[in-house]
Amino acid sequence: MQKLSIREKILQDPITILDGGTGTEIQRLGGVMSSAWGALANIESPDVVISVHENHIKAGCEIITTNTFSTCRHALDAIGKGDQTEAINSEAVKLAREAIRNMDAEHKVYIAGSMSNFFSLLTNEFRPDPQFVPDAKTEQKNYKELAKILADSGVDLLILELLVDVDHSKILLEAAMETGLPVWVGLSCCKNKNDGSIVGRNFSVENIKSLIYDEDEFPEAPKLLPEDKIIPLKDIILSLKAVGGDVYGIMHSWFEDSKAGLEILKENWDGPIMFYPEIMLFDTSTGGAQITSTEKEFAESCQKLIDNRIRVIGGCCGVSDKHLNALVKKISP
Numbered sequence: 001m002q003k004l005s006i007r008e009k010i011l012q013d014p015i016t017i018l019d020g021g022t023g024t025e026i027q028r029l030g031g032v033m034s035s036a037w038g039a040l041a042n043i044e045s046p047d048v049v050i051s052v053h054e055n056h057i058k059a060g061c062e063i064i065t066t067n068t069f070s071t072c073r074h075a076l077d078a079i080g081k082g083d084q085t086e087a088i089n090s091e092a093v094k095l096a097r098e099a100i101r102n103m104d105a106e107h108k109v110y111i112a113g114s115m116s117n118f119f120s121l122l123t124n125e126f127r128p129d130p131q132f133v134p135d136a137k138t139e140q141k142n143y144k145e146l147a148k149i150l151a152d153s154g155v156d157l158l159i160l161e162l163l164v165d166v167d168h169s170k171i172l173l174e175a176a177m178e179t180g181l182p183v184w185v186g187l188s189c190c191k192n193k194n195d196g197s198i199v200g201r202n203f204s205v206e207n208i209k210s211l212i213y214d215e216d217e218f219p220e221a222p223k224l225l226p227e228d229k230i231i232p233l234k235d236i237i238l239s240l241k242a243v244g245g246d247v248y249g250i251m252h253s254w255f256e257d258s259k260a261g262l263e264i265l266k267e268n269w270d271g272p273i274m275f276y277p278e279i280m281l282f283d284t285s286t287g288g289a290q291i292t293s294t295e296k297e298f299a300e301s302c303q304k305l306i307d308n309r310i311r312v313i314g315g316c317c318g319v320s321d322k323h324l325n326a327l328v329k330k331i332s333p
Contacts, residue, residue: 003106003107003108005156006063006110006156006157006182007182007246009062009110010246010247010272010311010312011272013311014308014311015306015310015311015312015313015331016062016063016311016312016313017060017061017062017063017312017313017314017324017327017328018061018062018063018065018112018274018276018312018313018314018315019053019056019061019063019064019065019314019324020056020059020061020314020315020316020319020320020321020323020324021278021280021315021316021317021318021319021320022038022052022053022064022065022066022067022069022114023037023038023067023069023070023317024280024289024316024317024318024319025052025055025320025321026038026041026045026048026049026052026067028320029048029051029052030045030048031044031045031048031049031052032044032045034079035078035079035120035121035122035123035129036070036071036075036076036078036079036081036118036120037069037070037075037118038067038069038070039067039068039070039071039075039076039079039081039088040079040081040088041067042067042071042088042089042091042092042095043084043087043088043091046091046095049067049092049095050095050098050099050102052067053095053096053099053100054099054102054103055320055321056321056324057099057100057103057105057109058103058321058325059321059322059324059325059328060324060325060328061109061314061321061324062108062109062110063109063110063111063112063156063157063312063314064096064099064100064109064110064111064112065096065111065112065113065114065159066089066092066093066095066096066111066112066113066114066150066155067092067095067096067114068089068092068093068113068114068115068146068150069114069115069116069118069161069162070116070118070120071085071088071089071092071146072085072115072116072118072142072143072145072146073085073142073145073146074119074120074132074133074134074138074139074142075118075119075120075132076088077120077132078120078129078131078132079120085145085146085149086149089146089149089150089153090149090152090153093111093113093150093153093154093155094153096111097111097154110156110157111154111155111156111157112155112156112157112158112159112184113147113150113151113153113155113157113158113159113181114158114159114161115143115146115147115150115158115159115160115161115172115175115176116160116161116162116163116172117162117163117164117165117168117169117172117224117225118162119132119133119225119226120132125222126203126222126223126282127220127222127223128223128224128225128226130226133226136167136171139168139171140171140174140175143171143172143175143176144175144178146175147175147176147178147179148179150179151179151180151181155181156181156182157181157182157183157184157246158176158179158181158182158183158184159183159184159186160172160173160176160183160184160185160186161186161251161252161316162186162188162201162224162251162252163185163186163187163188163200163236163240164187164188164189164200164201164202164224164225164231164236165200165225165227165229165231165236166231166235166236166239166240167227168225169236169240170239170240170243173185173240173243173244173245174243177243177244177245182246182247183244183245183246184245184246184247184248184249184274184312185240185241185245185247185248185249186249186250186251186252186274186276187200187233187236187237187240187248187249187250187251187261187265188200188201188224188250188251188252188253189201189233189250189253189257189258189260189261189264190202190205190206190207190208190210190253190254190257191206191207191208191256191257191260192205192206192207192230193205193206193207197232198232198233198234198257198260198261198264199230199231199232199233200229200230200231200232200233200236201224201252201253201257202223202224202228202229202230203221203222203223203224204221204223204228204230205230206257207257208254208256208257210254210278210281210282233261233264233265234264234267234268237264237265237268237269238268241268241269245271246271246272247271247272247273247274247311247312248265248269248271248272248273248274249265249273249274249275249276249312250262250265250274250275250276250277251274251275251276251277251278251316252276252278252316252317253277253278254277254278255277255279255293255301258275258277258305259305262275262305262310266309272309272311272312273309273310273311273312274310274311274312274313274314275302275305275306275310275312275313275314276312276313276314276315276316277298277301277302277315277316277319278315278316278317278318278319279291279292279293279298279315279317279318279319279323280292280317280318282317289317289318291318292318293318293323295320295322295323295325295326296326298315298319298323298326298327299323299326299327299329299330299331300330302315302327302330302331303327303330303331306331313327
């Protein structure tokens, strides 16, 4: 039987299982990490990357995500690897494909090429390093380069992660759309503690604190982008869907915030929806982390949110193959 295209699968199947937190699983299994997150693991810990993918496939995942969340040229420049942008990214796709072959899963597992607005971080601080924040023209060029490498390497779709604004996100989305591949748009949100509104994820106003950091040593709040804008989630959705995208979803967000975000998304997006919650509390000073949900809790919480609009479900930071296997068992007929 011929494998469906990913567009056909999303329309035909009631639910598709995306994978878990690739980067946090690489870290958990001892892969090389850096200020560019898990980028170096593709060339320095390839066996770990393959193991993460294999574990996800064993758990029942139908889509695995390349370890390219933080492999745009400007992120790699920060660790002295900008000249290896093509090699590191094409290798990430090869590792995903090798894992699929090892599991004899070519007929049922798809590869999503991950892209994000990730900027290399300052040491012990969850804030972009200003030395390696490119101007808008360079940022656009770098996103187009990454999208082309992933497309040429044979991914089935592109998945854009941790989008929290309009300006940077639109540049990323436009670059992905140029490839002609299916593009899935992952929005991150939080509840604004000041007025209860749902906004693009912003650590300075989030109602549920998701990072542990020394406020005396680092009085400036962590942030995901060089700017610290507070933008209503609805505005982000409306701006980005005018550019395009096949699937929109809420990802890299806490369960409680995600539920509210999903309602706003359903009101402003008519297409398929994905859900990809986060369950890890980070300590920026030590690099440690706390998993906030057991496998059973994760599966039960996800099951409660599944309806006919949500066609894709997985997890990000902290979500392991065990969490996903519990989910697969929970929702299986």
